[in-house]
Amino acid sequence: MSVVENLRKIRETLPGNVRLTAVSKFQPESVLWEAYNAGQRIFGENHVQELVPKYEHLPKDIEWHFIGHLQANKVKYIAPFVHTVQSVDSLRLSEEINRQAGKHNRKVNVFLQIHIAQETHKFGFLFEEVEKLLAERAFDALKNIRITGLMGLATFTGDALQIRREFSSLHAFFLKIKNIYFASDTFFNELSIGMSDDYLIAIEEGSTTVRIGGKLFGERIKN
Numbered sequence: 001m002s003v004v005e006n007l008r009k010i011r012e013t014l015p016g017n018v019r020l021t022a023v024s025k026f027q028p029e030s031v032l033w034e035a036y037n038a039g040q041r042i043f044g045e046n047h048v049q050e051l052v053p054k055y056e057h058l059p060k061d062i063e064w065h066f067i068g069h070l071q072a073n074k075v076k077y078i079a080p081f082v083h084t085v086q087s088v089d090s091l092r093l094s095e096e097i098n099r100q101a102g103k104h105n106r107k108v109n110v111f112l113q114i115h116i117a118q119e120t121h122k123f124g125f126l127f128e129e130v131e132k133l134l135a136e137r138a139f140d141a142l143k144n145i146r147i148t149g150l151m152g153l154a155t156f157t158g159d160a161l162q163i164r165r166e167f168s169s170l171h172a173f174f175l176k177i178k179n180i181y182f183a184s185d186t187f188f189n190e191l192s193i194g195m196s197d198d199y200l201i202a203i204e205e206g207s208t209t210v211r212i213g214g215k216l217f218g219e220r221i222k223n
């Protein structure tokens with residue numbers, strides 16, 4: 001099955017308000033070009049050293065989203081061009097993105113990554129941590145970032161009910177903090193949940209952005 005065909009099939013399943021982040025990690029540029037030529041404009045990568053050359057070689061109207069664990073000392077390499085960092089998991093990282101984006105007079109969108117899975121090795125804030133930071137207005141001084149949503153990864157399990165529960169709890173949290181802390185903010189709109197195997201559940205549970213790799217591009221060599 002071709003990338004173009006996969007993309008067409010996935011698009012048919014996405015409601016109008018749901019956007020597709022094409023997760024192109026470990027894929028060669030030729031494959032990204034196929035998706036680009038079929039109209040895809042949002043690409044997600046999770047390694048800085050892979051993202052930078054792809055940014056340099058591919059067209060400039062692509063929205064690059066960083067979706068993996070980002071080390072603060074690497075922010076400077078992507079700050080000139082990254083559109084959204086979906087995986088902000090600490091205040092310190094948000095401060096560094098703000099600082100580096102400021103050097104380029106840019107505003108970078110960020111999603112706060114929330115830990116909803118059972119595995120402890122997955123990254124992200126706890127619900128309480130985010131509420132505390134928002135209540136303290138810890139992000140207000142960071143003028144070169146804009147918090148535009150939340151991101152979460154479900155537990156790696158075949159238990160669809162558990163996945164649904166995790167997504168549903170994040171959606172409820174999203175609505176709660178939107179109501180309390182972003183009531184007068186028109187930018188805080190994105191809930192990034194759902195990958196190849198669980199994105200249909202995620203959409204039912206309020207996802208506005210799905211991050212799809214395997215189902216679009218086929219098998220990767222690594223994860």
Ligand SMILES: *Cc1c(COP(=O)(O)O)cnc(C)c1O
Nearest residue numbers: 023046067195196211212213214
């Ligand atoms: C790799 C990855 C994806 C895509 O996973 P697939 O199962 O290939 O769709 C989504 N989100 C994150 C954070 C990833 O690292």
